[in-house]
Amino acid sequence: MADVTADDIAADRPGGRPRQGPPYPAAWEADVVLHDGSTTHVRPMRPDDADALQAFHVGQSQRSTYLRFFAQMERLSERDLDRLVNVDHVDRVALVAVSASADQGADQIIGVARYDRSGPDEAEVAFNVADAHQGRGLGSVLLEHLAAAARERGVRRFVAEVLPQNGRMISVFKEAGYEVRQRTEDGVVAVAFDIDPTDRSLAVMSDREHRAEARSMRGLLHAGSVVVVGPGADSAETLAGRLASRVLEDIVASDPAAVVHAIGVAGAPSVPVRTRLSDITGPVDLAVVAVPATDTVDVVRHLARLGVHGIVLLTAGFAEQGPDGLDRQRAMLRAAHGAGMRIVGPASYGIISTRDDGLRLNASLARTPPVVGRIGLFCQSAPLAVALLGSVRRRGIGVSQFVSAGHRADVSGNDLMQFWTDDDRTDVVGLYLESLGNPRKFSRVARRLSSTKPVIVVTAGRSGQVVPPGHAVRPTHAPPRTLAEMLRQSGVVQVENTHQMLDVAQVLAHQPLPAGRRTAILASSASVAALVAEAAAAAGLVVSGHVQLLPEDAPADQVQAAVDALYGDPDSDVVVVVRIPTVGDPDVGLQEAVARAAARSRRTTVACIYDLHGITAELTGRDDDGREWTVPAYSTPEDAALALGHAARYAQWRAADRGRPLHPEGVDLRAARRLVTGWLAEASGDAVLGLDDERTAQLLATIGVPVLPSTRVRDADEAVAAAERIGWPVALKTTVPALRHRADLGGVRLDVADEAELRADVAQVLDLAAGFEGGGLDSPLEVQAMAEHGSACVVRSVEDPLFGPIISFGLAGDASDLLGDIAYGVPPLTDVDVSELVRNARAAPRLLGYRGLPALDVGALEDVIARVAVLADDLPELRSLELNPVVVSEHGAVVLGARASVSRADRADATRRLPRV
Template identity: 70%
Template sequence: MRLRARRSDGQSAARTPTRNPSRFLTCARTLCSASAATATASPVVVMTAGRSGQVVPPGHAVRATQAPARVLSQVMRQSGVIRVDNTHQMFDVLQLVAHQPLPSGRRTGILASSASAATLVAELAATHGLRIGRHVSLIPEDAAPEVLDRAVHELYDEPDLDAVIAVRIPVVGDLDPTVARAVAEAAARTGRPTVAVMGGLHGVTDELTAPGPDGALRTVPAYATPADAVLALGHAARYARWRAADRGAPLHPEGFDLRAARRLVGEWLPADAGQEVRLEPDRTAQLLACAGIGVQRTIGVHDADSAVAAANELGWPVAVKTTVPALRHRADLGGVRLDVGDEAELRADVAEVLELAASLGPSPAGHPLEVQSMAPHGSACVIRSAEDPLFGPVISFGLAGDATDLLGDTAYGVPPLTDVDVGQLVRTPRTAPRLFGYRGLPALDVVALEDVVARVSVLADGLPELRRLELNPVVVAEHGAVVLAAAATLAHADRSDATRRLPRT
């Protein structure tokens, strides 16, 4: 996708393949933010190839992506981009934002000639996030001109109305020009964003053009169907909300030492290294410490005696965990025992966990068990970063558990993120209410969780050699967030936008 030259009306469109979506989205966000600062409606409208946006047209050299298809949708929303499915929708949106002001909200009125048409429009509006309240005006096709004018004026003069959808499709004969004129004049007089579906009219027409209070001509765009009109208005309303919202400030976490992280990577990743280097847990903890992220200390053990020694060293109570992948982090399946308070209980738990693990096959190489000091009780989350060949660093967040993994309830963002982006990332998963006092439980320390996400984002953005990072689980308690386990993989940098991501000072 490439940003087309901006026209005099401030509209932009992206229609050709991009080799660098990360840079594209940064440019798109800059354009949209600039339009908000200058009070001009200048959205970036993007048509993707196919439903996923991952189709590469013949003859274009574009890196393949390994990211899920929904990554593109989420980062476009993050950047204020309006995404459409085809050129028909693209020009439907563009003609609205080019000729009408943006809606100041979602409260929408309907002007229709029948209850059935109004019901159809209301249902479509609800699916696109618009709110239809009591502002529905039904004007019969045979209504007298004075009745028509009065009804249109009353609707447009409502103080708690943000936009209007006018639908007038004659059952017999041609459209009465007085209807189009009344709608055009009311929209121009009040500045109320309006879309119209008028029989025989399409696009920008003289019939729906009228002068505003300043004498400038303003046109209500006409659409072929109510679905087209409502879709365009819904996109405009969402873009207007994005423009009006606080987009936050760049992330600069305290105690973050990117130079130290780069020195460590330079030491651990020799020039002749293979494709990837998986870091040992101690080195992963060192790297994360440069980002100001602490990892709960863990001691690997083989049997009950070494587990007791580890517990005495860490301090009671402790948690004992198997390292078998199928049972790892799975307290519900018996692979994790929590709040082990004394030696007798620990020895019994060790024997049971080892027996359970043995039933699933040979033990993994290394220590079969881990002992860790207890973290505060809370909700377990998973924070990941992955270096994608196309997008660059991709940050993901979700609450831990099978339901989240199987249903894909994960939020994504592409750095550089702002503090507002991080807050939205944490709140996007459908399971996020568990963090905010779900079913009467106490609210958890989301601020501490956001701090961890922010540090991962900055680390991934500034360290292209960090091929993958997983913090799993991150336990969010009422006070604080604790990283219980972390895994990192390094590889030589192969980022397509290295010149954009200069060292931070």
């Protein structure tokens, strides 16, 4: 399409200088993963990009230039170039995808996307991708980021003029999941589409993100050639030198035929050691780097020439050392991502992986790696990796892949989950997370993975809010329970430590999923059976009543009969076997009988048998199809029962309907955004703007949530006048914070029927409020129409810097205020999530027909929560919203009070990917 229009000229200020707008939007910068698994950097256009943009234009083919500008232009004129690089980041926005050159690290533009506003909520859009980089998904990525930036600036629709032969660009629009409208006129295709996210467009973005990040991990984990870079052959006694030497030895030991190169590493007799990276001819898939932090940027730039897919960085010295270290980390990431590489680390323990060819890659510091198996493991710090792998080896657990992300500057658990979703070699995933950099994305990716494979998570500290040095993570003000609710909502199995993580992993990897929670028990005595039953009940299992007692000296025929009876019970789903002899040796016959019966019946079984621990040959049997199943052995009956309980809950979650996305009727999110954008335009800076009652009601009206009007009054005369206008009976309330909404403390008077009663109540409430802070307000009272009687609830939304929007629900009063009986959810929610949110409050039975009382209209309450959740998810400017109270009656839910605040958006997870630290 022609790039210079009358609208462009009108938008420019005299002298060619753009109109003044917001400062450079650094938050729009992001490192992104492309379809081929490589990376690039996306950022706003800058005035100093003129030379790079001209080079990009000159490097394009005549066809690409013609498709972009509808004319042949060998070079951009000075006027065009000045106009293209000078944008106001509001009405004229341009994003560029850049790649760092291998020699100087300077930005080379490989793609451009821009919009120019053509109406209040409409903009003309154009894209141009370098010929050499087409087919990598750059157009799709630029569209995602440009649409996200446009929505922040109030643009809701893109239009474009495209030549008919430019089918690739039209396909980018359609494949993004938008509803594209097009017509042909005068040989040009006019295209228009709304850029508000839809279920389909979000699914498309999620799928594209999944494929790209999975492929980038595959390039790391399935590397066929490796280069190990150390600090120099004469640095063998330094920590970096020892790290490099150890990894080189481990790589060669795991695969003697591997293609391995060594630079500056001592002690590798089987691998020639070179002194310069330029001595190696590429390509090389993976680099393991152990050099001082100050040297990493130069090493990364040299590795780019070899076509390296990813780097495992063993050494530290970055963000954990303060601002200077963080700058080094950012420079390293910029160099790596500009060259298309991913970084594992810094301070990584390395990676271990089984490739498609069946060979093992041990690019780690683990001298003895775990055996090959079906469990994928992810952790962060190297010391914890040592302990975790040691426990894995002692249990005999098999591992498909192991990744230590260190300080997690780039590759995270999210990336590995994307890979494991499609990896046929991995059945169970275990994650030890010291920090979560993007909880919203974690929730989205984990929910997808959990629907097919169990995900077991340990977080540092019970709240998961511990941030170790070196982890660039936003602060959070969310209650500690928020993370647990988010993980439960995502189907993740949360455990307290790595011991429990491996306990759960071994039953899920080596036994079928439990069909239910009914539990049968085999034990050597009644007292042991009683203890096992108690442990099972505490773990959430249901003891079915089938208990087999098997004395220590039972003969072989009695052992077999007991096992057959146990597994022949149709009223049990899972089995716990506890056999600890007080004298003598373990009963080999029992072990064999249990292993055979568990395999053939597919009845999920765990065992606590003396002298057995983890995955053992003694408890391995084959089913009728010849597949091997192993009954995992535990140190204590409590460990066995707890692991089995987690497995049963996961199986129940996986089998349940997870619901559908929320789309309440009558919600106008565009109107909500227009209101908030207008109010923020009146405010100064980034201050939080508290909305008055009128504006709060206006905002809620856009999502179909009316607030029952109230009138502020100062005395009895004004109260009576207001009641006459509203109609009797009325409610009288104090606005004093300590008594507001508190009928139990006398701050609310209901069903006031006439003037005399109202005047008496006014006197009493004013007298009561005088003893509290705020009792001297100009308008200390409000009069409101009576709502139908019911239960008062509180619905809140808070925008957290780390988690984004958090929805909470509780019944009003002491249940919430004193006992903390509040349920939490992290949008986006489904209808099932909303239903569970209400029922997760411990006082929820009061809404469902408590002690013979009539059930209230919970559906109406869920509708209010759904509307709030949709608003909070779409509008990051909504800093807080409180609906208090929401009175739920037998026939509806009415909002009696609401307050809200807004501020400029600062959400960590929009549709952009790999945000810069």
